[in-house]
Amino acid sequence: TVKDLPLPRFVVSKNEQESRHTALYSSDADNPASYSGVIPPPPPGRIQVKKGSVSHDAVQQRTSTDQQESTSPVVSPQQSPPTSPHTWRKHNRHPSGGNNERPLAGPGPFWAPFSEVQPGSSTSSDPIWSGHSPPPHQENWVSFADTPPTSALLAMHPASVQDQTTVRTVASATTANEIRRQSSSYDDPWKITDEQRQYYVNQFKTIQPDLNGFIPGSAAKEFFTKSKLPILELSHIWELSDFDKDGALTLDEFCAAFHLVVARKNGYDLPEKLPESLMPKLIDLEDSTEVGEQTGEVGYSGSPAEAPPSKSPSMPSLNQTWPELNQSSEQWETFSERSSSSQTLTQFDSNIAPADPDTAIVHPVPIRMTPSKIHMQEMELKRTGSDHANPTSPLLVKPSDLPEENKMSSSVKFTAGNTVTDGYSSSDSYTSDPEQIGNAVTRQRSHSGTSPDNTAPPPPPPRPHASHSRSSSLDMNRSFSVTPGQQQAGVVAYPPAVPPRPQPSQGTGPHVHRSVDADGLIAHTSTSPQQIPEQPNFADFSQFEAFAVSGVNKEEEDEIETHSEVLQVEKPSDSASSLRVAKADGRVEDKAPANVPSSAGKGTTPLAPPPKPIRRRLKSEDELRPEAEEHTQKTGVIAAVLASQPSIPRSVGKDKKAIQASIRRNKETNTVLARLNSELQQQLKDVLEERISLEVQLEQLRPFSHL
Amino acid sequence: CGLFCSQNYPLYIRSVPTENELKFHYTVHTSLDVVDEKISAMGKALVDQRELYLGLLYPTEDYKVYLCYVTNSKVKFVMVVDSSNTALRDNEIRSMFRKLHNSYTDIMCNPFYNPGDRIHSRAFDTMVNSMMMQVC
Numbered sequence: 047t048v049k050d051l052p053l054p055r056f057v058v059s060k061n062e063q064e065s066r067h068t069a070l071y072s073s074d075a076d077n078p079a080s081y082s083g084v085i086p087p088p089p090p091g092r093i094q095v096k097k098g099s100v101s102h103d104a105v106q107q108r109t110s111t112d113q114q115e116s117t118s119p120v121v122s123p124q125q126s127p128p129t130s131p132h133t134w135r136k137h138n139r140h141p142s143g144g145n146n147e148r149p150l151a152g153p154g155p156f157w158a159p160f161s162e163v164q165p166g167s168s169t170s171s172d173p174i175w176s177g178h179s180p181p182p183h184q185e186n187w188v189s190f191a192d193t194p195p196t197s198a199l200l201a202m203h204p205a206s207v208q209d210q211t212t213v214r215t216v217a218s219a220t221t222a223n224e225i226r227r228q229s230s231s232y233d234d235p236w237k238i239t240d241e242q243r244q245y246y247v248n249q250f251k252t253i254q255p256d257l258n259g260f261i262p263g264s265a266a267k268e269f270f271t272k273s274k275l276p277i278l279e280l281s282h283i284w285e286l287s288d289f290d291k292d293g294a295l296t297l298d299e300f301c302a303a304f305h306l307v308v309a310r311k312n313g314y315d316l317p318e319k320l321p322e323s324l325m326p327k328l329i330d331l332e333d334s335t336e337v338g339e340q341t342g343e344v345g346y347s348g349s350p351a352e353a354p355p356s357k358s359p360s361m362p363s364l365n366q367t368w369p370e371l372n373q374s375s376e377q378w379e380t381f382s383e384r385s386s387s388s389q390t391l392t393q394f395d396s397n398i399a400p401a402d403p404d405t406a407i408v409h410p411v412p413i414r415m416t417p418s419k420i421h422m423q424e425m426e427l428k429r430t431g432s433d434h435a436n437p438t439s440p441l442l443v444k445p446s447d448l449p450e451e452n453k454m455s456s457s458v459k460f461t462a463g464n465t466v467t468d469g470y471s472s473s474d475s476y477t478s479d480p481e482q483i484g485n486a487v488t489r490q491r492s493h494s495g496t497s498p499d500n501t502a503p504p505p506p507p508p509r510p511h512a513s514h515s516r517s518s519s520l521d522m523n524r525s526f527s528v529t530p531g532q533q534q535a536g537v538v539a540y541p542p543a544v545p546p547r548p549q550p551s552q553g554t555g556p557h558v559h560r561s562v563d564a565d566g567l568i569a570h571t572s573t574s575p576q577q578i579p580e581q582p583n584f585a586d587f588s589q590f591e592a593f594a595v596s597g598v599n600k601e602e603e604d605e606i607e608t609h610s611e612v613l614q615v616e617k618p619s620d621s622a623s624s625l626r627v628a629k630a631d632g633r634v635e636d637k638a639p640a641n642v643p644s645s646a647g648k649g650t651t652p653l654a655p656p657p658k659p660i661r662r663r664l665k666s667e668d669e670l671r672p673e674a675e676e677h678t679q680k681t682g683v684i685a686a687v688l689a690s691q692p693s694i695p696r697s698v699g700k701d702k703k704a705i706q707a708s709i710r711r712n713k714e715t716n717t718v719l720a721r722l723n724s725e726l727q728q729q730l731k732d733v734l735e736e737r738i739s740l741e742v743q744l745e746q747l748r749p750f751s752h753l
Numbered sequence: 754c755g756l757f758c759s760q761n762y763p764l765y766i767r768s769v770p771t772e773n774e775l776k777f778h779y780t781v782h783t784s785l786d787v788v789d790e791k792i793s794a795m796g797k798a799l800v801d802q803r804e805l806y807l808g809l810l811y812p813t814e815d816y817k818v819y820l821c822y823v824t825n826s827k828v829k830f831v832m833v834v835d836s837s838n839t840a841l842r843d844n845e846i847r848s849m850f851r852k853l854h855n856s857y858t859d860i861m862c863n864p865f866y867n868p869g870d871r872i873h874s875r876a877f878d879t880m881v882n883s884m885m886m887q888v889c
Contacts, residue, residue, distance in 0.1 A: 263864030270865075278873055281865035285876050293862040318875055 242308075246301040253300075260294035266303065273307045279316060283307055286320040849884055856880045 247257065253269060254261045261269075263284075270280050287303035288295060295303060302320065310316055856877050863874075 263862065267864035277865050281863050281873065282875060284863040284865050285859070285874055288862060291859045291862050293864065318879075 242305065243301055246304045247297065249304060250297050250300045257297050260292070260296055261300055263293040263295075266295050266300065270303060270307055273311060275307060275310055279310055280307075282316050283310065286317065289320065852880060852884060 249269075250257065250261065253265050266284070267280070270283065271277075273280070275283070283303050283306045286306060287299045289299055289302075290296075306316060856874075860874050860877055
């Protein structure tokens, strides 16, 4: 029979088919055994017996063809499938060589052979086998399949013929589709010959004109139901062929499914795993990797164990094919599913989507923001009208920072800071932060409004920014809020502290002050640290100024100086806090009450006047330009302090110390209040700047909208 | 030791050890319990898997039953493991349920599969078997 096989093979006759069948069977049996290595090269016959039981499968194994023949009574039918052999033969040209079994040239021939499908399938299996040929055992046949396919085919023919008959008998219903499917059976046991593939493609087109499209599950179901295969088997075929589990069949998947149906029709058992040759990627590799595909066939032989191995190798190839397929996303998902655990799969899938949109969205935002930011910064610059260099630097620096708002706020801060004394500016910037934040947020929102893409990204930036600024603003707020509370507490404490202050020495005064601060202003201190960095200058400045001012004054000034020095020496927090408190007091406009209580605690008269003038001073300063005002405030405060000082000397020397202490305290209060004022003014300025920037943004947006 | 029930009737049952009758009993009980749980959780909107740990069913045998709803009042994944298998951590259970869920969705993708049918998918069987081998 073996000898006979080669002959028929060439004839494209059923013999070929049969041979193919047998070859297929044998190859199937052999290949799985040889290829998979897992399956011991069971006697092809055995395998074929299995398949024979299935009907055709056994036939396909070339090696087992002989055995098949023995086992499978299919012989006569070989004659019947004339057409299929033709088609098969055409497939023979398949690289697998003589495995013309897969001549899938025309659907017609397949139809006819459908009944003979088995033979055809067997023939097709032959090609597949030929591809698989490497398997050593029955290598003769296998090798035949590989090298001298013809011979193998020939050898198979007899067996295949027999099998075909059986197959034919088995294959009852034969529809055009079925035949086609058969014809489209795989070249190597599972390989798809070109003819078959073409047939499948044509069939695919009938359902889905777009070759790159999908065939929905329902349509595929109808299509394959025509093959009259049991639903269970169809379900299994679907499971095998729908690689990406998307409920739809791509061209490759469809071809694989069709091929499986044909094979099944021909009596081949369905593999547990999708043969490599049928893997979507394999479609491209079919012709080239006949051998490799055989591993897939291994599963066919019914060794689930092999399935995993074949699957794993197919995975990489799948990867390759994925890009080829149009199911990029699906492939990704499915691939991840297969390759990774379900968890990773879900994560993976979920990651896919967000990544792109986020990245896509993120991009436009920053770009957009910068211009406005720059604009804002420019505006700020204009407003500040000073330290252009500084604003630019912050601008340069900031752009790298968070979204515009942050930049804006920071720039504003910087600008403000630059414009104003560092201390004040810093504090002011902080105070202005909330405003800036709001503005920035609004700006961002406006931006987002302008750019839909930015909608997504903008929100996040504002948040961090807001939080960022908020943090700072919060700090400020906290400080300020605290200060008010603390003011009251501090005020409360202050007054008490004040009285003791004058009495105790400066050290004690500060101590008291400190304690007062500490007590009532614990939170304050908490905030103070934050503010400290912001307002160290404040303290320093105030201290300095006070110091300087005091220095200008007389001995009391000296004392004051010392006091201020002490103050300076004191924790900046204290001074700052005290100042803040004072400032807060001023802010709360409780200056009077604060000062009053403080003064009341000490010596109303001495204190009152100083605060009042200071207050007045501050108020006047407020009217002035914030920055200048701040400065002037400071000076004014200092002046007020100084003014208060002059009053001191009037007092009796005895009271001098007390007065001086009170003066000092007042000065501190004044400085604090002055700072507060400056901060408030800075805030005002910032708010104004923000407003301007917003207006500018509006204007910018308007033209955009017009555009 | 695994169960796969849909609306209180099993779509798929695979158990490694012991007999299936007990599993069936468990299924019924767990289903009932699940129903009870569902009733208790009616307020919430269960979208994702719902993992229900029923704890000991039989003090003697000390089974741990985990439930995972696929769809509300639809498919329930029930996993019964021996308490002796305490090595199983919750994460593992969850991962197993996730795998089950994924496999089930894969099955559902098959147009030839009608919801409510017994599950004959070989791939599913393989997966479940492998999973159970790990556990049991």
